[in-house]
Amino acid sequence: MVRSSTKALAFISGVIIALFFAISQGLADPQASSVLGVWKTDGDRSAVVVQPCDDTISDQKICGNIIWTESGKRLGALILSDFLLDDDGLQDGWIHDPRSGKSYRAQLHLKDENSLEVKGCWLVFCQSQVWTRASSLSFDPADMWKKSGG
Template sequence: MHRLFLSLGMLAAAFLAFPAQALAADSIAGRWVTQDRDAVVEIKQCGNVTCGRIARFLVTPPDGADQRDINNPDANLRQRKLLGLPILTQFREDGSKWRGRIYDPNNGKSYRSVIQRKGANTIEVSGCIGPFCQTQTWRRAR
């Protein structure tokens, strides 16, 4: 009888722990190839938030591998190199999604962003203006 209660107790503890794990978002950390297959973005923990930077070019930018952030609206930031540039900032886990900001160096604009895991090797990255979002699928880099 004692063994039965012990087993039931362990089973109950497992069920109580499961909902907390089920609500947590799968980590988005790793190296991801953008939908256009022009770059690899490395996503990792940056202090108490998650961030992502351009880790590698798969297609050389128009001004070469030393391309600068020439479209940035802030003239003081236009000399930053794109390689290593943080494009995902301030991401925080929110249920099954991650919410933060995404920077597009092609037009120099930042957008509200949502990232969601769609599988072990796929994430969906959305950039939004108001209620309108554009979504891309990024695949895990090999």
């Protein structure tokens, strides 16, 4: 009898802990589990804001614009376009090289809340980078984007 009440108490405690964890995850910053936000590119040479292509998320298309670079060049340049939101990542989008003007098929995959894998392909040749969520920038890059006319 004591053994079964101990098991029942352990089970109920486990359920309560699991519910607490699930609720706390649901109340966390929604951008923490989303590709939306500001990302530092590979090598920390630039920052890209990833957001809905238009000012609504109704069509679910996601774009990204450069909002900071070491050199201050190419601010506002469109670098990601037409990505569609889905549960496994964003598929069938485009990545644009602002230096060459060329565009490539691309995929985004959120590896964890602070790591975004960006993969661009031309024919069968692909290249990937891992971008880092820009929570540690010493300035608000969104202000730079606004100042540049974005």
